[in-house]
Amino acid sequence: MSTISQSSEDHLIRTLTQNLTTGPDIITGVGDDCAVIAKTPQEHTLLKTDTIVESIHFLPEEDPERVGWKAVARVISDFAAMGGTPEALLVTIILPPDTELQWVEHLYIGLNAAATAFDCSIVGGETSSTATGAPKVISISGTGTVAPQHLTLRSEAQPGDLIFVTGKLGGSISGKHLDFSPRIAEAQWLVNHYKPSSMMDISDGIAKDLPRLAQQSECGFTLIKSTLPCNPGxxxxxxxxxGEDYELLFSIPPERKEALIDEWAKFFTNIELTHIGEFTKDQIDSLSGGWDHFIQK
Amino acid sequence: MSTISQSSEDHLIRTLTQNLTTGPDIITGVGDDCAVIAKTPQEHTLLKTDTIVESIHFLPEEDPERVGWKAVARVISDFAAMGGTPEALLVTIILPPDTELQWVEHLYIGLNAAATAFDCSIVGGETSSTATGAPKVISISGTGTVAPQHLTLRSEAQPGDLIFVTGKLGGSISGKHLDFSPRIAEAQWLVNHYKPSSMMDISDGIAKDLPRLAQQSECGFTLIKSTLPCNPGxxxxxxxxxGEDYELLFSIPPERKEALIDEWAKFFTNIELTHIGEFTKDQIDSLSGGWDHFIQK
Structure with a gap:
């Protein structure tokens, strides 16, 4: 009998979701950073849920305020990756009975700090106990909005489009994975001025996420590894x-490259923007590695 | 150092959420069956998240299709309780690595069956592993819609309003908690024809939920225990x-009692409707018992 530990996360999700029925108002379901629902001519609704588990996404001894910040910031990063903004969040906490009340209170300080920093509201949630000794789980669900002309999917890159990444990559485990700032402002600027042909946020590492972006757009890619912007060390x-960089990975047509780089440098003086490759018609480069929740290493 | 097992679920939620900041478009946040967000003059958005945990909400040996049905049906019951209907669902599953793939596939059959039966779509979700031996967790988040004139809160019952309950109560653990039918059609009929002054679904038992409804409406209540409609046995x-009845608990002004009972019996021949009490200005009856996630029994 096969178990989920023998399956990659992507394969498991494809297996489970292939027979789902969805209504006519669903623009994008499973497979992008958020689901997209048609609402009014001026606005689509974005939906996202994301979970962090103790000892997988954060250490037991970690400051709960930082854990709370991370839980919310991960979801906000997904709204950014669609070209949208967050609106309302629901918080689910599943805790063993010996969890200290003070730990939960500090978790909420971090959750609320991230929500407030990015102009969204925590409007409800769910609390449940779990078995003594089981890991703590924090799951955030949220709605956001995006103007139809700003909606940026994973699936619309064209061969020839150049691939860019914001910020620096690698070494997130040293602390950045708890304190990062979701790229809402940067994504909003992009969709207003240099609407990308595709975009996602990097959660599992370029090695896992760039092939996903290419596959969704039915493209191959070339990656100039020497250009990758690495964090110090x-x-x-x-x-x-x-993984856990939470930077934006996106593509634009080649003729806009110089203007984008010039204008970006004027607006975002502290955040690098790096041209790292190109989408192609044929499969050229391949990558392996990156983070997978299910495959046992 | 105090732990969450020394706190009731209601007290814990009040403690955690008292300092949350919410935006001006939030009509109802924490404390009702769903959160309510103003969207257009014709439509509010409803938001809900709900979690079931192995060995708490379902037994390890339970048929996973029934577990999936329950997970989705619980959320749909909350949309019913607001006078609304569900729209799109996100599915989060958190599973130990030795979970059989077949178990998860059958879970999804049940999830999709409930979504399809109540005209909503599963549009995405999240999968995460947890520690070997930790309980399986299934968390459903969803959006729904409600016409502003149909929105029925917990907080607007008036002293003198009569309290009703649909269906029969008790003994859910014998199986009904896995196979129940959320009262969407019944709630839609009510908000169209006999708009309740307050409504909620019964998840933790009348003993826990009726005092909640009264407290949110700043009322007392009388309960005629002898009238309670009990399931056989x-x-x-x-x-x-x-608990886990998933019936509707609601109130209407006393002058509409006879007409409601007459018309209900014509439309819903197989589902009882019972007048069980009255909201009052002063505290009269009190109840104890019902289901609590956190207090260790």
Whole structure:
């Protein structure tokens, strides 16, 4: 009898969701950073849920305020990746009975700090106990909005489009994975001025996420590994595979490259923008590695 | 150092959510069956999240299709309780690595069956592993819609309003908690023809949920225990405290009682409607018991 530990996360999700029925108002369901629902001519609704589990996404001894920040910031990063903004959040906490009340109170301080920093509201949630000794689980669901002309999917890159990444990659485990700032402002600027042909946020590492973006757009890609912007102390290999960077990975037509780079540098003086490759008609480069929830290493 | 097992679920939620900041478009946040967000003059958005945990909400040996049905049906019951209908669902599953793939596939059959039966779509979700031996967790988040004139809160019952309950109560653990039918059609009929002054679904038992409804409306209540509609084999005490009935608990002004009972019987020939009490200005009856996630029994 096969178990989920023998399956990659992507394969498991494809298996489970292939027979789902969806209504006519669903623009994008499973497979992008958020689901997209047609609402009014001026606005689509975005939906996202994301979970962090103790000892997988954060250590038991970690400051709960930082854990709360991370839980909310991960979801906000997904709204950014669609070209949208967050609106309302629901918080689910599943805790063993010996969890200290003070831990939960500090978790909520972090959750609320991230929500407030990015102009959205925590409007409800769910609390449940779990078995003594089981890991703590924090799951955030949220709605957001995006103007139809700003909606940026994973599936619309064209061969020839150039691939860019914001910020620096690798070494997130040293602390950045708890304190990162979702790229809402940067994504909003992009969709207003240089609407990408495709975009996602990097959660599992370029090595896992770039092939996903290419596959969804039915493209191949070339990656110039020497150009990868590495965080201080990180190797190119770590920049490819560590994951939890929460930077934007996106593409634009080649003729807009110079203007984008010039204008970006004027607006975002502290955040790098790097041209790292190109989408292609045929499969050229391939990558392996990156983070997978299910495959046992 | 105090732990969450020393706190009731209601007290814990009040403690955690008292300092949350919410935006001006939030009509109802924490404390009702769903959160309510103003969207257009014709439509509010409803948001809900709900979680079931192995060995708490379902047994390890339970048929996973029934577990999936329950997970989705619980959320749909909350949309019904607001006078609304569900629209799109996100599915989060958190599973130990030795979970059989077949178990998850059958879970999804049940999830999709419930979504399809109540005209909503599963549009995405999240999968995460947890520690070996930790309980399986299934968390459903969803959006729904409600016409502003149909929105029925917990907080607007008036002293003198009569309290009704649909169906029969108690003994859910014998199987009904896995196979129940959320009262969407019944709630839609009510908000169209006999708009309740307050409504909620019964998840933790009348003994827990009626005092919640009264408190949110700043009312007391009288309960005629002898009128409680009990499932076959259930005592009045079980009807009060077993929980997981997923029936509607609602109130209407007394002058509409006879007409409601007459018309209900014509439309819903197989589902009882019972007048069980009255909201009052002063605290009169009190109840204890019902289901609590956190207090260790």
């Amino acid at each position: 990180s190797t190119t290999e770590q920049a490819l595979s560590d | 259930s005592t009045t005490e079980q009807a009060l405290s077993d």
